[in-house]
Amino acid sequence: MGIDSISPRAARRIILEQSKRANVGHIGSCLSVVDILCALYGAVIRVSSPEDRERDRFVLSKGHAALALYAVLALKGWVSEEQLDTFCGDDSYLGVHPEAALRGVDFASGSLGQGPCMAAGAALAASMQGSSRRVFCLLSDAECNEGSVWEAAMFAAHHQLHNLALIVDWNGQQALGLTCDVLNCDNLPERWTAFGWRTSVVDGHSLPELTAALAETGDPRPHVILARTCFGKGVSYMEQGVPITQTHLSVHRINWHYLPMSQLEFDLALKELGDAR
Amino acid sequence: MDLAAADKRILLLTGDLGYMVFEPFRERFPDRFLNAGVAEQNMVGLATGLAEAGYLPYVYSIATFAALRPFEFIRNGPVLHRLPVRVVGMGMGFEYGHAGPTHYALEDIGVLRTLPGLMVVAPADGEQAATALRATALVPGPVYYSLGKSDGVAIENLNGHFEPGRLQVVRHGRDVAILSMGSVAVEAVAAAEKLAGRGIEASVGIVSSFNPDPVADVAKFLSPFRCGISVEAQTVSGGLGAFAGGVIAAEGLHCRLRVLGVRTSPDGTSGRQEDRWRKHGLDRNGIFNTALDLLGVATTLEAPVTAGAAG
Incomplete structure (x- = not known):
C-alpha cells in the first residue's frame, strides 16, 4: 500500500469511460471525490479482502458518487471490467448509488444524511468489540444540510469515537446552486469544532495532505476532514461549468452535476486527462 | 432480560x-x-x-x-x-x-x-x-x-400463542367473523360476548404479525362467513382491514367486510384509550352495533355508533 498505489488518473479515466458508455451524469461529483477515495483505498483503509470481518469500514454517504467508488474498487481488483460494464445497466448491482450487495461495498447509500449515522454505529461496534477497526465516511458539504448528520455528530463526540473519520467533500456546489446561496456552510470548521470534533481542513486533491490528515492519532475525538475540492476536478471545462456542445445552457458548474457527455466532450475530457499528471 | x-x-x-x-x-x-x-x-x-x-x-x-x-x-x-x-x-x-x-x-x-x-x-x-x-x-x-403497555389485560384463549404469519382463533361462532389486531382485540372479544347474549355467535381471530402475512389462515377463517368485521386502532388505509379486504378479493371469498379503524384526521381532542376507542367505534359497543347492523338486526337498546365509526 502506497500513497499513490491507486492512480487518480486511472480512476478518472474509468469514470469518464463508464459515464460515457452509460450516458449518465453525476460526473462532476465523482471527479470531485476521486482523490479522496484514492487516498483512502491506496494508503489508509486497512482491508485485505472485502470478506475480512476485521477490515476497516467505509461508507460513501454521498452515494451519487458511486461510480468513483466502483472505479477505485476496480483498481483494487474487487470489481471486474465485465462488472464495470454493467454500470447503469438492467438488473445490475452497479447503480448510480452503491449497494452493499456489491463486493467491496460495506454500506448502501443514496439518501443523504444516513451514512454518518451508520458509520457512527460501525465505529461504536468496533470500540465495544475492542477492535482496532477504523471507520471512514465520505459525505458532501450540502449533505450537512441534513439534521441527522448533526445527530450523528453529537453522538460520536459524546462517545469519543476516535476511530471514526468523516471526510466532507467541500466543493461548495449543491444540486440547485452554490452552497453559499442555498444554505451557507462557509463556517463548517467552526460548526464541527463546536460539536466537539477534531477538525482539519485540507486540499482534497492532494494525496499527501489527505493521507497525512487521515493518519491515526491519539486524539480521543472523532475527526472530520474538510476536504477543499473542485467540482469536476481534472476536466477543465467541467471545473468551469462550460457545456461545450449544449450551447443553449449557460455556463455554470451545476451543469456537470446532471449532464452526460457528448462524444466531443468525452474526447476533450480524455485528451485532457491524458495530459494530466 | x-x-x-x-x-x-x-x-x-x-x-x-x-x-x-x-x-x-x-x-x-x-x-x-x-x-x-x-x-x-x-x-x-x-x-x-x-x-x-x-x-x-x-x-x-x-x-x-x-x-x-x-x-x-x-x-x-x-x-x-x-x-x-x-x-x-x-x-x-x-x-x-x-x-x-x-x-x-x-x-x-x-x-x-x-x-x-x-x-x-x-x-x-x-x-x-x-x-x-x-x-x-x-x-x-x-x-x-x-x-402495548402491559396492563394485565389478557385475551381469553390466546394463552400467549404466537407464530409469524399465522392467525390465532380465540373464539368460534357461525354467524359473523371478527378479526382484530393489537390491544384493541380485547374489545373484539368483549363484543363477541355481548353478541352471544343476543344469540349471535361470533368467531374471533387475532392477527399478530405481517411479513409474512397470514394470508392462508385469514382466508380459511373468513371463508365460511357472509359477514366479517375487522377491528384495529390504526387508520384504515394500510393495516388489518386493508389486508383482510385484499385477502377476500384475491381469494374470491363471499364475505362482506366492515373495516373498523380510524377514518378521520385528528380533531384536537384527546382522552383515555377507552374514550378514543369509543369515539372511533372500536369499543365493544361499537363493534357490537356494527355486527348487528351488518347482520340486519335492530340495535335499539345499544349505544349509537358515532359518526367516526362509519364503516
Missing part, C-alpha cells in the same frame, strides 16, 4: 425514553445499554452499523417516534442491508390517550408493513408479546414490534 442474558449480541438502545422500565436492564447489562438521546434517525442508523458488526440491537421509543420519524432510516438501513435490527415501538393505537395525537400510533403498522423485508409484530396482550419476542429473537432480518 432473559433474551439478553441468553444472547450476548443483544444491545438495547433507547431514544431517551423508558423511565422506570430499563433500570433493571441497565443495572444488569451496563455495557449493553445505550441512551442514544432524542435522535431516533441516528439511533436507527447506529443500530444498522452495530448489526453489521454482529450485534442484535433493539431500539426503543414511543411507537410514533420509533417507526415514523426514522422510517426512511429503517427502510435504507436494516431492511435494505437485511440486518437483524429490532425496532420496538411502545404504546400501540391510542394507549398514550391523554398525550394526544402526536403520540397515537395509528399508522406504524400500515406504514411499516409496506416493507416486505421487515417483519411486523403487533401482539394483543402481554403474554403474547413475551412469546412473540422469544419466537422472533433469532429472525435473521429486521423486526418491528408494536407493543
Whole structure:
C-alpha cells in the first residue's frame, strides 16, 4: 500500500469511460471525490479482502458518487471490467448509488444524511468489540444540510469515537446552486469544532495532505476532514461549468452535476486527462 | 432480560425514553445499554452499523417516534442491508390517550408493513408479546414490534400463542367473523360476548404479525362467513382491514367486510384509550352495533355508533 498505489488518473479515466458508455451524469461529483477515495483505498483503509470481518469500514454517504467508488474498487481488483460494464445497466448491482450487495461495498447509500449515522454505529461496534477497526465516511458539504448528520455528530463526540473519520467533500456546489446561496456552510470548521470534533481542513486533491490528515492519532475525538475540492476536478471545462456542445445552457458548474457527455466532450475530457499528471 | 442474558449480541438502545422500565436492564447489562438521546434517525442508523458488526440491537421509543420519524432510516438501513435490527415501538393505537395525537400510533403498522423485508409484530396482550419476542429473537432480518403497555389485560384463549404469519382463533361462532389486531382485540372479544347474549355467535381471530402475512389462515377463517368485521386502532388505509379486504378479493371469498379503524384526521381532542376507542367505534359497543347492523338486526337498546365509526 502506497500513497499513490491507486492512480487518480486511472480512476478518472474509468469514470469518464463508464459515464460515457452509460450516458449518465453525476460526473462532476465523482471527479470531485476521486482523490479522496484514492487516498483512502491506496494508503489508509486497512482491508485485505472485502470478506475480512476485521477490515476497516467505509461508507460513501454521498452515494451519487458511486461510480468513483466502483472505479477505485476496480483498481483494487474487487470489481471486474465485465462488472464495470454493467454500470447503469438492467438488473445490475452497479447503480448510480452503491449497494452493499456489491463486493467491496460495506454500506448502501443514496439518501443523504444516513451514512454518518451508520458509520457512527460501525465505529461504536468496533470500540465495544475492542477492535482496532477504523471507520471512514465520505459525505458532501450540502449533505450537512441534513439534521441527522448533526445527530450523528453529537453522538460520536459524546462517545469519543476516535476511530471514526468523516471526510466532507467541500466543493461548495449543491444540486440547485452554490452552497453559499442555498444554505451557507462557509463556517463548517467552526460548526464541527463546536460539536466537539477534531477538525482539519485540507486540499482534497492532494494525496499527501489527505493521507497525512487521515493518519491515526491519539486524539480521543472523532475527526472530520474538510476536504477543499473542485467540482469536476481534472476536466477543465467541467471545473468551469462550460457545456461545450449544449450551447443553449449557460455556463455554470451545476451543469456537470446532471449532464452526460457528448462524444466531443468525452474526447476533450480524455485528451485532457491524458495530459494530466 | 432473559433474551439478553441468553444472547450476548443483544444491545438495547433507547431514544431517551423508558423511565422506570430499563433500570433493571441497565443495572444488569451496563455495557449493553445505550441512551442514544432524542435522535431516533441516528439511533436507527447506529443500530444498522452495530448489526453489521454482529450485534442484535433493539431500539426503543414511543411507537410514533420509533417507526415514523426514522422510517426512511429503517427502510435504507436494516431492511435494505437485511440486518437483524429490532425496532420496538411502545404504546400501540391510542394507549398514550391523554398525550394526544402526536403520540397515537395509528399508522406504524400500515406504514411499516409496506416493507416486505421487515417483519411486523403487533401482539394483543402481554403474554403474547413475551412469546412473540422469544419466537422472533433469532429472525435473521429486521423486526418491528408494536407493543402495548402491559396492563394485565389478557385475551381469553390466546394463552400467549404466537407464530409469524399465522392467525390465532380465540373464539368460534357461525354467524359473523371478527378479526382484530393489537390491544384493541380485547374489545373484539368483549363484543363477541355481548353478541352471544343476543344469540349471535361470533368467531374471533387475532392477527399478530405481517411479513409474512397470514394470508392462508385469514382466508380459511373468513371463508365460511357472509359477514366479517375487522377491528384495529390504526387508520384504515394500510393495516388489518386493508389486508383482510385484499385477502377476500384475491381469494374470491363471499364475505362482506366492515373495516373498523380510524377514518378521520385528528380533531384536537384527546382522552383515555377507552374514550378514543369509543369515539372511533372500536369499543365493544361499537363493534357490537356494527355486527348487528351488518347482520340486519335492530340495535335499539345499544349505544349509537358515532359518526367516526362509519364503516
